[in-house]
Amino acid sequence: MHAYEKIRTEMLQRISQQVWPAGSSLPHEEQLAEEFGVARGTVRRAMEQLVDQGLLERKRKAGTKVAARNAHSSTLTIPVVRREVTDSGAEYGYSLLSARKGGRPLDRSGYFAGAPLLHICCLHLSDGRPYQLEDRLINLAVVPEAEVQDFSEISPNEWLLQKVPYSSVCTTLKAEAADAKQSRHLQIAQHSPVFVIERQTRLDKQQVTLVRMSHPAAGFSIITQTNWIDIPDPE
Amino acid sequence: MHAYEKIRTEMLQRISQQVWPAGSSLPHEEQLAEEFGVARGTVRRAMEQLVDQGLLERKRKAGTKVAARNAHSSTLTIPVVRREVTDSGAEYGYSLLSARKGGRPLDRSGYFAGAPLLHICCLHLSDGRPYQLEDRLINLAVVPEAEVQDFSEISPNEWLLQKVPYSSVCTTLKAEAADAKQSRHLQIAQHSPVFVIERQTRLDKQQVTLVRMSHPAAGFSIITQTNWIDIPDPE
DNA sequence: ACCTCTATTATGTATAGACATATTATGCAT
DNA sequence: ATGCATAATATGTCTATACATAATAGAGGT
Structure with a gap:
């Protein structure tokens, strides 16, 4: 030591x-x-x-x-979905639901300032069961390659993380009642609880992508661990 | 610079x-x-x-x-409830629901190994509306002062954070459907979504406290922001 | 080809000293 | 007392150097 x-x-x-x-x-x-x-x-x-x-x-x-402790801080790590699934020992599955230009149902706040958008919906499976519904907008002004990319085999999640640089990320965690789309694709009852992760990724001032990742609440959780004292070695 | x-x-x-x-x-x-x-x-x-x-x-x-980026990491900060409420500009309210020895409805996993426990339930309000239901077990073997402490004015959340040392914290985030207790105290419909933060606090090998904090999903979210590139100063 | 020993190398730890800078404390003048 | 300039001080930045250590690369022998 x-x-x-x-x-x-x-x-x-x-x-x-x-x-x-x-x-x-x-x-x-x-x-x-x-x-x-x-x-x-x-x-x-x-x-x-x-x-x-x-x-x-x-x-x-x-x-x-x-310092007076008036908050609990810890590091939140959200891995690529595929890893998250395989690391839990389950088999990973993926299916593209839709990919079309111009949609902006997610873009409620006008983040993208009129840029051309690609709207992608896809589903991530764990041992064949729906694990995460991914609903994503990509700014084609920043990532033009996305328009010709085939997302039927590789998920936009993974593709973007590897190919596209970014400089700032804002993550929001919340719980919701499943709407029609979520309940249909995640195969859960309407209004049953859903854990939602929203992520907004920027490169300098430009929006790169905005994603909503919905998980059936049952069996899903995010865990973080913080250790202040170092692990006491046996000597 | x-x-x-x-x-x-x-x-x-x-x-x-x-x-x-x-x-x-x-x-x-x-x-x-x-x-x-x-x-x-x-x-x-x-x-x-x-x-x-x-x-x-x-x-x-x-x-x-x-490094190959295959995860998003960020720092999750969960402040003391009172601060969380007042920082949002709302008025903070607090009411103790129950405090009794021996209960262990939360202690499903036997963390406390038979130690004497104090079970506390309380409610945190934001502008008079239920904000968080706190359901907590305290290990009296580690924190004997808790038995005589009056929690009708100060919340165990705040009291513990200030008075009691700890060396490791495990936090779990999840979504749930409100059970009878949650729906009653949070004044929401049964089975409507609830955002739950569970925290397990240890001092060395001993459990100090185990807490479940339930929020009505509507209007509640946890936000984290990460900036890689430093803010560009105007010169 | 394969294994082993050895040298090399980039990172990791530690030191000592110089100077910069924000902030507090002090003392002086009013 | 009050306000203001000044000194004192603890932290912050940076340099230069020495040595430790893990991991690879290479040499040599089998």
Whole structure:
């Protein structure tokens, strides 16, 4: 275990056992460096990670304080659907439902500013059962290749992620009651709960794509795990 | 703008514009340091952040490659309910529904290994309307103070976050159809969709608390935003 | 061809020192 | 006291260097 890891763990302990309670000030870098017998840069490195995790707050001259925890943060990872299905041990299936130019039923907010659009609907299956309904708009002004691409074998999800660059993503998670389309394709009763992920992808100022991914609520969940203290090794 | 920020932005550009396409190898650190006219440490600093964001993969001797993007990662922040409500401009309300020892209706999986439990139900309101139903188990072996704490004014959510240390959190997001309890307290029709956040909090090996937070699906969503390219300043 | 040992190499960790900068604390003048 | 300029200070950035380490590439022997 490296010096900065030991120090980070030690500091984590002191925070979680309230040796350094929330709101209190830490000794400054040079003092800690002396205490731990390392260079200032090594202490900084340990502290930076704790700042990233939101456990410490630092300000020039004012020093370092233990942050008041008033939120839970974690990293949300949403893999490509195919991986999500295969990683669960199930067999992945895919079928294109429709692909036509010009549609904008999803484009309620006018994100695309009149650009030519491609509207794609497709279904992702897990062991033959409907897993996700993907309803997507692609901006042909940004991604002209999409118009001639055949999406009957590869899903737009995967194709876009691999081929098309983007610089900003906005993800929205919500629950809904299944509408006619969702209930038909996902083979669930109307008005039964659906977990929806909406994602808006931009390249600089331009919208690249807008997608709604609907999952039957039964059996679907998103899980995130955060560990602050490093896994205690058996020595 | 600092040197490491400029370099990070430049590298981000090269990745998103596919000057360095996914899978390709980057020049090694010393070459880049020379190209940008900085020390190796400064290049490292820029690269580390890109590695954290999952855009680069590095391996000793093998070098640095642009990672294949096969997932969307973002940071999920779930604030204390009260803040969530007040930040939206609404008035926050709270009412304790029940608090009694020994219950374990939530403890389906036997997480708490027979420890003495406190079971609390409460409701969080936004502008007088039900916003979240909180259904919580607290491990009294870890948090004995909870037994004598009065939760009629302060919610267990807030109290625990501030008072009790923890080292690991597992969060699950799902959609459900409202059961009798949810529909009654959230004032929605039975079987209408509910957005549920379940959180399991541990301190080392011990369960601290297990909570189910149910929101009426209508009007509730979780939003995350990720920006890879730094905001372009007007100069 | 195949295995093994060795050298090479790019990244990883750590140090020490210099300087920059935001922010607080101090002291002076009013 | 009050306001303002100034000094002090903890964090932030950057450099230069040394050595550690993992993983590959290459040499050599079988």
